[in-house]
Amino acid sequence: MTRAQAEAEIKFRKFLGERVISDVTDPADGDHFRAHTRIALNVSNATTHPGKTLYGCSYKIDLLDKEGNPL
Numbered sequence: 001m002t003r004a005q006a007e008a009e010i011k012f013r014k015f016l017g018e019r020v021i022s023d024v025t026d027p028a029d030g031d032h033f034r035a036h037t038r039i040a041l042n043v044s045n046a047t048t049h050p051g052k053t054l055y056g057c058s059y060k061i062d063l064l065d066k067e068g069n070p071l
Contacts, residue, residue, distance in 0.1 A: 015045050016044040018040050019041045022037065026064075032066075033064065033071075034063075038058075038061075
């Protein structure tokens with residue numbers, strides 16, 4: 001069996017992975033606003049780019065009110 005034949009028989013399987021590097025909420029400090037920060041590395045593949053691995057990072061910062069609720 002050739003490589004092309006083997007690849008033709010294998011069905012594509014989507015993969016999406018994530019590793020959280022940092023997940024921090026600022027401590028409460030009186031009447032001041034706080035922030036929740038999340039940083040993660042992402043790895044995936046896509047049918048549009050067969051045989052390729054796509055990777056990147058994501059950043060998310062949520063502002064929180066005095067009670068810790070998102071704004």
